[in-house]
Amino acid sequence: MKNNAASTVRQYPCERCPLQAFPHFQPHDKDEVEFLSGFKMGELVADIGTTVLGEGTSSAHLFTVLSGWAFRYKTLEDGRRQILNYVLPGDLIGLQGSVMKEMQHSVEALSPMVLCMFQRDKLPNLFRSFPSIAYDITWLASREEQMLDEILLSVGRRSALERAAYLFAFLFQRAKSVGMVKNDKLMVPLRQQHVADTLGLSIVHTNKTLKKLAAKGALRWLDRGCEVLDHQMLLDISRWQGLPSVPRPYI
Amino acid sequence: MKNNAASTVRQYPCERCPLQAFPHFQPHDKDEVEFLSGFKMGELVADIGTTVLGEGTSSAHLFTVLSGWAFRYKTLEDGRRQILNYVLPGDLIGLQGSVMKEMQHSVEALSPMVLCMFQRDKLPNLFRSFPSIAYDITWLASREEQMLDEILLSVGRRSALERAAYLFAFLFQRAKSVGMVKNDKLMVPLRQQHVADTLGLSIVHTNKTLKKLAAKGALRWLDRGCEVLDHQMLLDISRWQGLPSVPRPYI
């Protein structure tokens, strides 16, 4: 809930975008990099707990995550919160705010983050000048929808244990594709409250469910956050076949 | 589950697109209509129960609904089904299949439908030739994401009664914007099984929940389908403030 000061610098020129390093990220050609370089306004460095984008605001820029974790969420009037999805490097946020009137959800940092910041007014110009990048944006929007479809299936129809297993298998796969998995293990910077608000469960029942997964050796809960230990077991428990592994764009 | 024969005719030229009639649908200019006319391959007429798009297929065209109701869904291996969203006139379906490898969900007709069918290979060309239409497609993708966000919030965090009320308030608003609401009442062509699979509840509990809404006078269950009677009551019960009412594009 904090809204920490966030500095705006420019550490990574687009020619040396850190996202290039990841295997299935499709490279841009020279013209595109040049255009994006002008489209980019700067970088936003955000601390843990910073609200990067707030529901109801229309100001909003468009961001690509360069490093760090965040989550998207909505709340009901009485405070009940639902986490909609997680945001990892290469993900685009704020498109809703750019394309529609205003944001209908918020985004909060789970770890220190660096974000690449774009000017939303220039989006129509981008569509005119660089159809290939416009297509990439649509691709990313489509992927977000696909992830939401899976998450909704999970929350609606899987049992608590399956749901939890699905969540960590999902995060593992996404994190792996951006080089965050070391030694086939992953550290996820979440509180149990985040897990509960993702799965649509109470915090107490979430705790009991996580204990079961830990007892099976699928993961381990640490002081603040959790370590995914056995990705395959999580896939088995959730009966999920995993994300399609295809080359993906980024902007 | 039926896959009825579906005929392909061309009853509505783009210049006389039936979607023009709806108040907040943004009109296209002449150039756009001309282009869309070439982009359009024909019309698909689908019966109740027809699978318009199937999970795992990549063939898939891109469709805009001209009339009728459908729903998008995913299933788990053991048959548990989650309905992800409903599809009404003006909605675009099959974008995932066009942009990514293949469809990750299915779409089934709830009523007789007429769909406008586009050739997916021409999508990159559309992005090159008509950035304004490309932008509209992105707008529609963003709107779908926004709807999914709300539905996920509902399934994850609302009680059974609130969830059911939200569903019918949501359908009422969407249907109203495409002229389906007469006399402030709406007929929704659903079985209780559809409602259950949308809300993530069992059919028995869904039945009991719907009875409560009916007892309050918010809706009425008929032989096959339901009539929404009191939209305001549904809004109150679900504590939902409704969809933003803004002009929207269509293709």
Add this chain to the structure above:
DNA sequence: CGTTTCATTGATTAGTCTCAACGAAGGTGG
């Protein structure tokens, strides 16, 4: 007119929530 689909209802069980209390770790201010 038999068969299937759909809605309905009651009884029982299972899963999840709420309430409550406590301990451990980390942060803060004196």
Add this chain to the structure above:
DNA sequence: CCACCTTCGTTGAGACTAATCAATGAAACG
């Protein structure tokens, strides 16, 4: 450096929500 406070994770008990099982009637379908 210590004392206090807050946050976070953990656990048990009891209450409640929703699932499952089972049976029935009504309407649609062939």
